[in-house]
Amino acid sequence: MNTNELWQAVLGELELSLSKANFTTWFKNTFISDLEEHAITIGVPNMFTKAWLEKKYTKEILRSLQELTKNSIKQLSYRVQSRPTNPQGMPLFEKGTNPEPSPSPSNQQASYYQPQQTHEVKEIRTGEFSLNGKYCFETFIVGKQNELAHAAAQAVCAQPGGIYNPLFIYGGVGLGKTHILQAIGNELIRKNANTKILYVTCERFTNDFIGALRSNRIVEFKNRYRTVDVLLVDDIQFITGKEGTQEEFFHTFNQLYQNNKQIVISSDRPPKTIPALEDRLVSRFECGMLADVGSPDFETRCAILDTKCLEKQYSLERDILHHIATVVQTNVRELEGALNKVIAFHQFKNTRPTLESVKPILSSFQPTSTxxxxxxxxxxxxxxxxxxxxxxxxxxxxxxxxxxxxxxxxxxxxxxxxxxxxxxxxxxxxxxxxxxxxxxxxxxxxxxxxxxxxxxxxxxxxxxxxxx
CATH class of the missing domain: 1.10.1750.10 (DnaA protein, C-terminal DNA-binding domain)
Structure with a gap:
């Protein structure tokens, strides 16, 4: 057995005891990055995952490692490190023997276990908002309601301009569509800092187009939108009723598509149900991949709250998190709003939250529909x-x-x-x-x-x- 096989066995045991949302969120892209005498280091994708595994899962992971190696592993640590595309497994040592010597510097195997250089996410001010570094796949909680959109987004990052072009993501307000769009942009920039990405809202596209017409800068406008590698357009439903904007977007779409440039679009509804949307645009939007996102289920809401607490470095008891997840069932934005409300109230009062103190705070919380x-x-x-x-x-x-x-x-x-x-x-x-x-x-x-x-x-x- 080598380290790859060992870690797959550990993950197999953990998967049996965890919800799919928790397992995917915290153990995706983890691997054994180093093996020393009776000590293993786990490579994790970011600081959020490192802190959470240290706090919540170290005992379970170590117990599983010890069972599988006949107690040869005594220590467990974590390191933020990108997972190699094809990590080579290191041989394990048997109980009572010394681990095999580390490969010499000349051995190319060693490079698999060195932290890979990563690009900082650039702040690309190309539209109404910049790409925000906090919107990445590592902080996106995957559940049944969004796993198709998440998988399609990752496929786009693996092969931009491929079979998922365009990628059209639709769903209600606050369900993570913007997160997915920006995560795609950030991941592609991480892979290649020279990738030319344009993230805009539909309203920004409309305003830019109108401004270009008024100031006689239409050539500059076309150069800006038609020469990118990836176009990310948020809230395309606001193009409804704007004939001139639809015409321009149609031609922009065609030129990018014909040049195998990736297009990702979000909307609050499927293309066919967007009012007054031209048939030719409906046809273009549906020629690639349609993926919907729905309201998160209870387990996913709990995982989201776990992540948000970790980001804010604020600890809440499990019964409080469960109560918030039970009260707020609509979308991620309102879920985070409820959490912020609980945290802010107790910080101003300088008290620790209890289930009894939290219930009145959320008693007036009402779904958007009401x-x-x-x-x-x-x-x-x-x-x-x-x-x-x-x-x-x-x-x-x-x-x-x-x-x-x-x-x-x-x-x-x-x-x-x-x-x-x-x-x-x-x-x-x-x-x-x-x-x-x-x-x-x-x-x-x-x-x-x-x-x-x-x-x-x-x-x-x-x-x-x-x-x-």
Whole structure:
């Protein structure tokens, strides 16, 4: 038996005792990277996995290794390291004997067990958002509801422009479509830093096209969109009713497709059900791979919460995580929102969460489908009252931070909760330009990744808004 065979045996035992979501999330791309005297090092893809395996699974892994090697393995450690494409198994030593000497530096086998050089994910400002390094396959939780989309996305990364071209991913709000699109971009950049990738929302594509027409820069526009290696387009459903944009996207699609360039598109519904979408675009979108993503099941929701807690370096008891996963069944975005709400409340109170303290916090949590309709005026009044400022000041031209930041929060919530377009958001906020609304949304999105007080503020504003 060599190290490859040993690790496959260990994984086989672990798979029997774990849910599919947990097994796939934490043990995919792991391998035995080093073997020394009575000690084994496991290679893992990232720090999240390393920390989680150390915390949750070391005893089980070590016990399984000892059973399979007749107690020859005494120590277990982890190392962040890319898995070789074809790792060569190292021979195991028998109990009571010394391990075989390490290969000499001249032996090419040694290179399989050296950390491979990886490219940092570049921040590519090609559209409304940059590629965000946190959106990668390692942080994407796989369950029954998204395993097809996940597998198709990985196939695209293995062979861009291949049989899964275009890849069309559809599903409801907050189910991970953007995560998959950006993970594809980040993975392809990791493999080849020179890959030319363009990630845009449909609205950005439309705005760029209109802007190019108005400023007589259509050639520049075409060069930007038609010379990429990979085009990632989010929320294509917003192309509905825009005849000129559909015409331009059709020609952009054709040129990329004919040049074997990869196209990945996301939508909240399948192509045939997008209103007023031209038949020729429906045909193009359906000629590759269609993959849907649905709401996560209970096990997947628990795995998602585990990962989010690890990212935030915050520990919650299992019964609390189970309660959150039971209460929030809609999508990943609301699941993380509920978790943020629990964490922020107890951090401000400086107390440890208990099941009894968490239940009231989530008692008002309601699925999106049951939320009542709100108006821009109600939102503006709610935010003005929350920050104790006059509504006229909020709508005014002052750029003082005490007014500008609440104004940006209004724009963010109007976009997230009301699905308002950027031009309409600008008009509601004192007739501002749509680019101001875009900048505000982008800024708040970025701040929310790190600022837990802002997360708490927006959650409270939404509670007050829906309680009206």
């Amino acid at each position: 939320k009542k309709n709100i108006t821009p005026k109600q939102l503006i009044i709610t935010v003005a009252n929350y920050f104790d400022i006059h509504m006229d000041d909020l709508l005014g031209k002052s750029r003082q931070k005490r007014l500008a930041f609440p104004r940006q929060i209004v724009m963010y919530i109007m976009r997230e909760e009301m699905k308002a377009s950027y031009p309409s958001i600008g008009m509601e906020l004192g007739g501002r330009d749509h680019t101001t609304a875009m900048h505000a949304y982008d800024k708040i999105m970025t701040c929310l990744l790190e600022d837990e007080k802002l997360q708490h503020d927006i959650e409270l504003i939404k509670q007050k808004l829906y309680a009206l």
